[in-house]
Amino acid sequence: MTTYLPPYTLTSDIVSLVAAIAEQVGRLSALPEQGLGLRLRRINRIRTVTGSLAIEGNTLSEEQITALLEGKTVLAPPRELQEARNALAVYEQLPNCNGLKEADLLAAHQLLMKGLPDHPGNYRSGGVGVMAGKEILHMAPPANRVPELMQQLFGWLKNTREHPLIASSVFH
Template identity: 60%
Template sequence: MAYQPPCTLTPEILNRVAAISETIGRLTVLTDQDRALRLRRVNRIRTIQGSLAIEGNTLSEAQITAILEGKRVMAPPREVLEVKNALAAYDRFDAWKPTTERDLLEAHRILMSGLVEEVGRYRHGGVGVMAGDQVIHMAPPADRVPHLMAELFAWLAATEVHPLIASSIFHYEFEFIHPFTDGNGRMGRLWQSLILARWSRLFAEIPVESLIFEHQREYYQAIEESTRQTDSAPFVAFMLRMILDALISFTPQVAPQVAPQVGELLAMIQGEMDRAALQSALGLADRKSFRERYLKPALADGLIEMTIPDKPNSRLQKYRLTDKGRQRLARHADG
């Protein structure tokens, strides 16, 4: 029987898939080719900086840009090599197929060349995921890795699950298996981006890793919680939130910048929705946080409105986008 990674498709996950798909639909292709190339370069640098920063690399976007331009950078040699390897790996991004195991091994060889001894091949020893001095996850034994990875690739090639969900499940399962001696985090993030880019080319440009770096603690907590539940749903929900926030802030802004939380709320609203439905769609448990960080700023900016404005505390109260809110979403999409 074919392997099926355990993942409960919660309303939170399905609502975020819908919101991301709608946001993707609103993002138009950039017609100015020079501008598109500049934007791609800027976002690729952000992607590399974010992904390596999660692993402890201290180089800034400016230093990575200098390395890309062939300039000398005063920094630890290992960190410079990590950047050069990442730049070389992302240059091959368009050539790799996400369902091909050979391409994954080649990506690891490029990404980790000169950094570890076992490059481009699965580990031969045991590994654990550490949080400080504490082991938070012991990966499966090395002799099981080839079989587990073959199962995972077979599932990815055959699954009919939406790519947004499938890419997040693959990312979690990859981190659980931890197939390499080192570089598992950056490889998992790279491969999720590759899977997504085959669904929509926009994902070759969007620096999701930068947002993951800003929410690094939540990233590891989501992995831990999924492992505890033996269900990747918590990690999938987290990744979809990062993807949605990255999409919302993707294009240069003509209008004043919308806070990511407000942008996420706007993208979630379908017709008229009450507070509970919105809070559930966003996956937020804290009512006060939702009100202060999402609802009140959106109302104050006139981006959403109440359906019963003269009774703000009515139990029948719902919220909908205003013309200004719809225009703001359109501006985000058009750049």
């Protein structure tokens, strides 16, 4: 059996960025859980959720995400509110997830898609691609291959010796 190796290239710039990020993470990890450390974690959670949602076309602002987190009423499209609530719920569950387990990824996906008219907790069943107008920039593998490809990718992730920042970026 051949061991799967995803396609990626490490450059000196990437290695330098990983070192800089690791240094910053070390500094933040040393902050006490109260006060500044807690405030920075909260700000990071809000920014992360806002940015992740924006990639998918959600227009909620950091202020609106903050209000949701505080249990306040936010006026916005219902789907966007549900997406935000779900993303915040997933963020809360991250400490309980094992990033090396496919079942945990699917469980997180199910929570992320809760109450949305999609297929939560399952791999896609149709074709997808990245388009620029009418031009296809990238065509994803056929849906029937996704479970096998994900198993291969998880196998690589469990066994790689790459730095976690590199491994998680390749996995993404």
